[in-house]
Amino acid sequence: MFTGIIQCLGTLTEMSDRGADMRLAIEAPELDASRAGPGDSIAVNGVCLTAVEVTGQGFYADVSRETLTHTTLGMLRPQVQVNLETALTPSSALGGHLVSGHVDGLGQVLERRKDARSDFFRFQAPQSLARYIPRKGSICIDGVSLTINEVDAAQFCVNIVPHTLQHTCMSDYAVGQNVNLEVDQIARYLERLLLAQQS
Helix, strand or coil: CECCCCCEEEEEEEEEEECCEEEEEEECCCCCHHHCCCCCEEEECCEEEEEEEECCCEEEEEECHHHHHHCCHHHCCCCCEEEEEECCCCCCCCCCCCECCCCCEEEEEEEEEEECCEEEEEEECCHHHHHHCCCCCEEEECCEEEECCEEECCEEEEEECHHHHHHCHHHHCCCCCEEEEEECHHHHHHHHHHHHHHC
């Protein structure tokens, strides 16, 4: 489990083809090594990965074919910056919302513009996720916990404050770019419970 509060940026330094899947090398000297060891979960752009090796300067993680198919990780290239968060512990502050690191679908940046000191973004989500995206609800974009400001069918808008832009890879977003989306878990579980009651 994660909170969607990014702890640091890392740099993807290597993508090694391992047949049908891949091993990523991520340089992250600011990552708290006391909270990341072999076998631990680390969210990379909102995707929960298992660290297979941790060094003083970063870590290595294997990425399955399933993950490469359904997230943006396979689209990344070396030297790109990625958002990183280590797993939630019982003593962690829950500053964002509960995030699993299991991507529900890919979104796309439709618009980006300045809005006072913030940056305004409009995203397109898959139609199948629209029902989980309420105005003033929570959504996770590339591992960042955000509040939804406006919703229009499967499109939604967020405002990103300067601190978030400076400390996440959202500063590099351009129109047309794909992003990882994870909807609020409570909405998914509530829907499942309601469906079970109807049957």
